[in-house]
Amino acid sequence: MPKQTYFNLPPEKKQRIMDATYEIFITENYEDVNIRDIAKNAGISIGSFYQYFYDKDDLYLYFFNCIEKKYMDKQKEKTSSILFGKETVPIEEVCTKIEIEFNRTWYKVPMEVMQKFYFGEYSKELDAPLMDELMEYKNAGKLKDTVDIQFIFHLYATSMFNILNYFRENNITDENERLEIKQKYYKDIFLNGILKD
Incomplete structure (x- = not known):
């Protein structure tokens, strides 16, 4: 489950993360998806990603x-x-x-x-x-x-x-x-x- 810091985010930022997640997993094989690309597409840092998800x-x-x-x-x-x-x-x-x-x-x-x-x-x-x-x-x-x-x-x-x-x-x-x-x-x-x- 996401960390509480994710649930505390403003709706717009959560939406960006969700949209980036959908897009990358739809277009790439699961094994080829990496945190760096997810973070970049969502407009967040890799450090922020790990503040939100494990x-x-x-x-x-x-x-x-x-x-x-x-x-x-x-x-x-x-x-x-x-x-x-x-x-x-x-x-x-x-x-x-x-x-x-x-x-x-x-x-x-x-x-x-x-x-x-x-x-x-x-x-x-x-x-x-x-x-x-x-x-x-x-x-x-x-x-x-x-x-x-x-x-x-x-x-x-x-x-x-x-x-x-x-x-x-x-x-x-x-x-x-x-x-x-x-x-x-x-x-x-x-x-x-x-x-x-």
């Missing part, structure tokens, strides 16, 4: 997480559920073109960066509303009695990592095919395993 991964994951959170909030608003909604809101209805382009870079980041996301603080923060939904369903008696909420929550987060790994290993690059595979898994396997009939 490293390149932290910067990338923060802005990726912001987009994912924006999308999940809209999914919840439109369907009353993130996990149990009957329909999926198209990302084009929620995000700007540049946010979508930046979000698509996720499929090309190193696996170590994905691991930091899915097994670290970002995933816990992003998926907290999912935990709330699971608790609501459990309290309403809609989940199987044997369901351990903490375990299911962990399975949900880590399955996303494994699905992306599956896409890479099988060279699945078509966005519609990816979405179909994810939806099938969550509806046919994941939810059927935890919901009462």
Whole structure:
């Protein structure tokens, strides 16, 4: 997560950093991006960069997480559920073109960066509303009695990592095919395993 000094910045400066981040990760391979170029494009010094973020991964994951959170909030608003909604809101209805382009870079980041996301603080923060939904369903008696909420929550987060790994290993690059595979898994396997009939 960014340091508090980043959150204390004026909105205009935060916007410059965000714009520079989007631009550089969209146009360059993740491995080729360096702090010097990010700082130069954002109009800040390298020293300032390290006052705001711990490293390149932290910067990338923060802005990726912001987009994912924006999308999940809209999914919840439109369907009353993130996990149990009957329909999926198209990302084009929620995000700007540049946010979508930046979000698509996720499929090309190193696996170590994905691991930091899915097994670290970002995933816990992003998926907290999912935990709330699971608790609501459990309290309403809609989940199987044997369901351990903490375990299911962990399975949900880590399955996303494994699905992306599956896409890479099988060279699945078509966005519609990816979405179909994810939806099938969550509806046919994941939810059927935890919901009462």
